[in-house]
Amino acid sequence: xxxxxxxxxxxxxxxxxxxxxxxxxxxxxxxxxxxxxxxxxxxxxxxxxxxxxxxxxxxxxxxxxxxxxxxxxxxxxxxxxxxxxxxxxxxxxxxxxxxxxxxxxxxxxxxxxxxxxxxxxxxxxxxxxxxxxxxxxxxxxxxxxxxxxxxxxxxxxxxxxxxxxxxxxxxxxxxxxxxxxxxxxxxxxxxxxxxxxxxxxxxxxxxxxxxxxxxxxxxxxxxxxxxxxxxxxxxxxxxxxxxxxxxxxxxxxxxxxxxxxxxxxxxxxxxxxxxxxxxxxxxxxx
Numbered sequence: 001x002x003x004x005x006x007x008x009x010x011x012x013x014x015x016x017x018x019x020x021x022x023x024x025x026x027x028x029x030x031x032x033x034x035x036x037x038x039x040x041x042x043x044x045x046x047x048x049x050x051x052x053x054x055x056x057x058x059x060x061x062x063x064x065x066x067x068x069x070x071x072x073x074x075x076x077x078x079x080x081x082x083x084x085x086x087x088x089x090x091x092x093x094x095x096x097x098x099x100x101x102x103x104x105x106x107x108x109x110x111x112x113x114x115x116x117x118x119x120x121x122x123x124x125x126x127x128x129x130x131x132x133x134x135x136x137x138x139x140x141x142x143x144x145x146x147x148x149x150x151x152x153x154x155x156x157x158x159x160x161x162x163x164x165x166x167x168x169x170x171x172x173x174x175x176x177x178x179x180x181x182x183x184x185x186x187x188x189x190x191x192x193x194x195x196x197x198x199x200x201x202x203x204x205x206x207x208x209x210x211x212x213x214x215x216x217x218x219x220x221x222x223x224x225x226x227x228x229x230x231x232x233x234x235x236x237x238x239x240x241x242x243x244x245x246x247x248x249x250x251x252x253x254x255x256x257x258x259x260x261x262x263x264x265x266x267x268x269x270x271x272x273x274x275x276x277x278x279x280x281x282x283x284x285x286x
Contacts, residue, residue, distance in 0.1 A: 036068030041282045042100070042137045043107055045178060048146075050130030054236040058204045059277040061088060064178050066103060070095045072181075073196050073280055083216070086259035087276050090196035095181070099189030103181070110174040112136045112145060115167055119148040123160040126152050132175065147171055198278035200244030201256070202286050205230060206237050208271035212262040219259050220266050222251045227267035227274070232286060240286035242279065 046062030064074045076091030078084070095103070107113070112134055119131065129149035136143050150172060156165045181190060205227055221227050223243070231241030243252050256276055264271040 036070070038067055038069040038071055039281045040068035040137070041135065041142070042066045042068055043103060044133075044135040045175065046133055047130040048133050051128035052130070054238060055204055055206070055273075055275050058234055058238060058240065059088070059202070059275045061090060061277060062280070063175075065280055065282070066095075066100065067281055070097070070100050071281070076193065076195065083212075083260040083262040086256050086261060086263060086274075087201075088278065090198070090278055091193040092196040093181075093193045094191045095185065096189045098186045099181075102185055102189070103178070106174055106177050107134075107136050110170040111167065112171070112174070113143060115145050115171075117146045118150075118164055118168060119146055120164075121148060123157060123164060124149045124153065125157050125159065132171070134171070134174075145171075150175070196278070198248075198280075200242060200248045200279045201252070202277040202279060203231070203241050203243055203252075204234065204275040204277065205239045205241065206273050208264050208273045212264065216260065216262045216264060218264045218266045218271065219255055221272070221274075222255055223247055227265065227272045228270065234286065242285045244279070244284075 043064070043066040044062050045064055047060065049057065052060075061075060062073075064072060066072050072093045072095060073090055074093075076089040078089055113136055121127070126149045129152045132147045132150040134145045134147075136145075147168065150168060153168065156162075177184060223230075231239035234240040259265075259274075261275070263274075265274045266272075
């Protein structure tokens with residue numbers, strides 16, 4: 001079992017809220033203990049920003065989220081049809097203690113606990129690229145590292161210091177590992193994937209622009225608050241509202257599953273565009 005500091009501290013926070021984490025000689029168990037809090041995030045990575053539409057940035061889910069009970073949520077197989085389903089496909093897998101330890105070890109091997117942001121566009125000399133964002137639970141605090149244009153580089157740009165280039169190579173290797181867990185985790189440590197069923201969504205609402213091609217049937221907004229007044233300002237003409245509980249399970253989910261990305265939603269005699277982002281276990285609101 002790994003005894004890296006992040007593993008010990010995460011368990012201490014979840015289990016007993018101790019002020020001091022146990023040391024390697026204290027007989028503490030790993031944060032990958034399957035009794036861990038299923039909403040306690042240990043590691044996450046994904047993409048933000050870049051030259052993409054605002055609605056994509058507001059609804060794009062992380063590439064991987066690992067929780068203290070060993071649950072991983074990540075994008076699932078996508079149906080290759082146009083227009084695609086309104087609800088993005090996510091899948092869930094469970095890794096055991098050895099698997100979680102191996103993943104956390106890989107994050108430490110990439111120095112994810114100590115690196116600072118690598119966002120100097122001048123050293124990269126690439127425009128309009130996304131940032132790769134990593135979050136690691138360390139010493140009870142989420143340590144976040146943002147890396148601009150991580151996957152866009154070929155060789156080392158002339159203005160990039162050697163230390164930064166080596167750090168980027170390590171993080172790129174980590175991305176490759178996190179995207180291929182089944183190929184290197186210990187035998188038997190990873191379970192079969194299942195469909196992730198969210199307990200709610202973020203609904204991103206805007207005015208409907210133009211006419212859908214191909215034409216799409218409309219769907220009536222099923223919740224009592226009209227779309228003209230729902231949600232909080234999310235910028236760029238979009239509003240965001242979180243829908244959970246019975247409103248999600250009984251009212252919105254059934255019709256959202258029948259919708260697609262071009263569906264016009266009607267409310268108060270007007271048409272709206274609504275995109276959805278499933279809420280992950282550690283998320284509660286927009």
